[in-house]
Amino acid sequence: MTNLIASDHKRLIIGMGQTGLSCARFLMAKGLSFDLCDTRAELPKQDEIAEEFSQSQIFNGSLDGSLLAQYQELIVSPGIAIAEPAIAFAMKQGSRVRGDVDIFAEYVTKPIIGITGSNGKSTVTTLVGEILAAAGHKPAVCGNIGIPVLDVLLNDADYHCYVVELSSFQLETTHHLAAEVACVLNVSEDHMDRYDSMMSYHQAKHRVFQGCRSIVVNREDILTQPLTSTAMPMKSFGLSAADNAVAAKNQYAIAQLSDDSSNEYLMYEQQTIFPVAELKIKGRHNQLNVLAAMALVDSLPAQFKVSPEVLTQVLGSFSGLAHRCAWVAEKNGIQYFNDSKGTNVGSTLAAIEGLAVAGQKKIILIAGGVGKDQDFVPLADACQASVKQAVLFGRDAKLIATDLKASVELEFTETLEQALNKANDRAESGDIILFSPACASFDQFANYVKRGEVFEQLVADLLSQEGQV
Structure with missing residues (x-):
């Protein structure tokens, strides 16, 4: 195992929001020691937190680089930038920075479907989860979508796989996700108040591909496509369909099958899957989300097979998420x-x-x-x-x-x-x-x-x- 198991290893959890407390509970369940800190002068229910983690010190207020540097491992919540001067100072002194997803990746033993992108993450994550659940594959749907990954990992026996939505903030502190299949849905400018360039934002997103076994890419967005070996299994999605079987290999697309523009179908290679008009979620962007979800499910090992009947039932009933078009x-x-x-x-x-x-x-x-x-x-x-x-x-x-x-x-x-x-x-x-x-x-x-x-x-x-x- 890694240095997580060293008895004299000093860990500090930075940020005591939902993610930080999830980390604390997971480490406590594993019998590992840690301290806690938060930039707020006092937390809501701080007394209860102190009682729950009575073996840990709690530090409040501005981050102190000299204090942070005393810890070999800093477990940083996604809302806190690792470029913060105190964290950057501790890193220069040799402190290792990681996040909850990195700890999750170390302990998980079941397949991970890793999903990131500037837009559509929650819709695709939810739809992948619903398809797998309808097929009886017991997915845990977690991550940036709202349920911390370490919370569900504590109940690992209940799940067969993990469908994980990942933000760029989470990926900054993730070093080796090793997903069964990974995807960047799209990349457009976002969080420029945190990143110094589009390149650094793009690089954070592409950390989802580290150690993955297969990939799904957006054919219409070159920024989603990683530099990988040609031996890497890959499926792609996009609105346009190839006009021959060779070009359509491993492609999910939309094709109009007659002169009637309403006669469009979701396609895999040159096989029809589902009529676009019968999707409850509207808009071309949501059609791309559906294609991406199908490609991700199809990239999983054979034991996660989904029948055409189950897929059709889920696609016909999925109405999308609140506040998303x-x-x-x-x-x-x-x-x-x-x-x-x-x-x-x-x-x-x-x-x-x-x-x-x-x-x-x-x-x-x-x-x-x-x-x-x-x-x-x-x-x-x-x-x-x-x-x-x-x-x-x-x-x-x-x-x-x-x-x-x-x-x-x-x-x-x-x-x-x-x-x-x-x-x-x-x-x-x-x-x-x-x-x-x-x-x-x-x-x-x-x-x-x-x-x-x-x-x-x-x-x-x-x-x-x-x-x-």
Whole structure:
């Protein structure tokens, strides 16, 4: 085993949120010693935490590099950047930095499906889990999706495999995941307030491939494709289908089987799998998510086989996740979509392109919040092609406008409620009001979930004033 088992090995868990406490409980269950620290002066329920981990010291307040350097191992929560000066100092003194996923990878003995990307991670992770569960394969769905990996690993006997959503923050401190199959769904600019370049963000994402046994890549996004041996088993997904059997080998795609544009099918190689029109989740980006999920399941060993009947049943019933391009209501021919999880430019771009009506400007976009030092220029072409008006609100509305003003009609408001009212006034039958902020929420909301809930309630209130939804 590794140095985790050394009795005199000093470990410090940095960050006592959900992930940090998960690490503490796992290490305690393994009989391993550790101390804890958090940058907050005092934690909620600190007395209870101190009682639960009575053998550990707890340090509160600003991180102290000289203190951290006394520990051979720093277990850093994903919300804390390893570039923090105190952590960087300790690393220079020889401290090893790792995270909960790295510890998980050391102990797990069952197959891991590792999923990352700028957008779509939770949707793909959930769908892979639902397919495997319906086939009786007992997956644990965990990671960045909300359930810490070490919490589920403590109940390892209950599962046959692990479907793990991974953020770039988690991957920074993961050194050898060794997934059965790994995938970067897509890469677009995000978290530029944490990374000094797109290259460093891209490199963090690609850590998911370390030690993996097979890969799934997005044919339409070269940034998802790792430099690997040609012997590495690989499947790919993308919207376009190859026109011959040789080119279509190991490819998941979408093909139109007649002149009727509604006659599209999800395909593997040149075999039809499922009609696109019968998917409950809407938009081209979600069709890509479904293709990726199928490719990941298909890349697993033979004992995880899924029958066509089970796959068809799950694809036909999967309705997606809340706050991710979710249909909210329709009134007077106007549809309302909640994409509050669209916290970056790539996600909002996917939502616009996914809901666009070819050759028509039918979308009214509501966007704004905390821009995270992003470049909003990539939205310009899609807005010019498909967006009738963009209503901007929140802290960085003017910054967004700087990049979009030449491409789309703009309106400004202070609040989300005002933005929805403006959009509704502008909309007419056949239009889509799309709430996809392209920004973080914390200027006005606790998180994207609360923001999405507020939007849906505002829609309900607005439409109830005009008659029942």
